[in-house]
Amino acid sequence: MIDIRNITKSFGDRQVLAGISGTFKPGDTSLIIGGSGTGKSVLLKCMIGLIKPDSGEVLYDNRNFLSGDINEQKAIRREMGVLFQGSALFDSKTVLENVRFPLDMLTDQSESEKLDRAQECLKRVGLDKATDRMPSEISGGMKKRVGIARAIVLNPKYLFCDEPNSGLDPLTSIKIDQLISEITDEFKITTIVITHDMNSMMEIGEKIMFLYQGHKLWEGNSNTITQSDVKELNEFIYANKLLREAEK
Numbered sequence: 001m002i003d004i005r006n007i008t009k010s011f012g013d014r015q016v017l018a019g020i021s022g023t024f025k026p027g028d029t030s031l032i033i034g035g036s037g038t039g040k041s042v043l044l045k046c047m048i049g050l051i052k053p054d055s056g057e058v059l060y061d062n063r064n065f066l067s068g069d070i071n072e073q074k075a076i077r078r079e080m081g082v083l084f085q086g087s088a089l090f091d092s093k094t095v096l097e098n099v100r101f102p103l104d105m106l107t108d109q110s111e112s113e114k115l116d117r118a119q120e121c122l123k124r125v126g127l128d129k130a131t132d133r134m135p136s137e138i139s140g141g142m143k144k145r146v147g148i149a150r151a152i153v154l155n156p157k158y159l160f161c162d163e164p165n166s167g168l169d170p171l172t173s174i175k176i177d178q179l180i181s182e183i184t185d186e187f188k189i190t191t192i193v194i195t196h197d198m199n200s201m202m203e204i205g206e207k208i209m210f211l212y213q214g215h216k217l218w219e220g221n222s223n224t225i226t227q228s229d230v231k232e233l234n235e236f237i238y239a240n241k242l243l244r245e246a247e248k
Helices: 040-048 070-077 095-106 111-124 140-152 170-187 198-204 231-247
Strands: 002-011 014-024 029-033 055-060 080-083 158-162 190-195 207-212 215-220
Touching: 002 040, 014 040, 014 190, 014 207, 014 215, 029 040, 029 170, 029 198, 040 055, 040 158, 040 190, 080 140, 095 111, 095 140, 111 140, 140 158, 140 170, 158 170, 170 190, 170 198, 190 198, 207 231, 215 231
Parallel strands: 029 190, 029 207, 080 158, 158 190
Antiparallel strands: 002 014, 002 055, 207 215
16 A cells, blocks of 8 residues: 655745645555646656655555665565556567566576566566567557566566556557556556546546646546546546547
């Protein structure tokens, strides 16, 4: 479980996060949504330690990530898996080598153990036949699946996905959403997805947090999001629908 408490962050005179709090439970696919510049990506970076918030707490199963010593922070980081927006694959490495990379860097497993684990994760995302291909030889959707395989190769307790559907067609986006949701449920991971995709909100939004200009204006799930009386959220949903229709 992840608890964030009163997270604030400013860059110069501009406040990006204004006291954000929330709880994210194991086995749930939780979404943080909002338009561009609302603070959702900054919040994620605060949660995984890429940005230090000005104040607040981030607790991983009651362990304070921000105030812990270096060894405590490293231990928590080893329990994280991250799917970056652009997949962030190494162009010079094969699909298998990309997935193996965290094992090479962070474990002392034998070569056979690392190979078996990487192949197991690629099989889980349906890419066991693509192990020797280079990133330039696979589609955008396949790159996302490689990124997911790499994110789960260390058996993380916490999975963070930054705009996993960015640049994908609607059908591929649905498949990526389903894969993330299935893996979350299967391994009881605490998963947080940063997105502005309406399909994701309706299909996998077991918990949804809506940010607007650095403030949390609404919290609920896919069953209650369309019943909100929050003006800014309704405008966001409407704009998202128009964008989807224009893409068809």
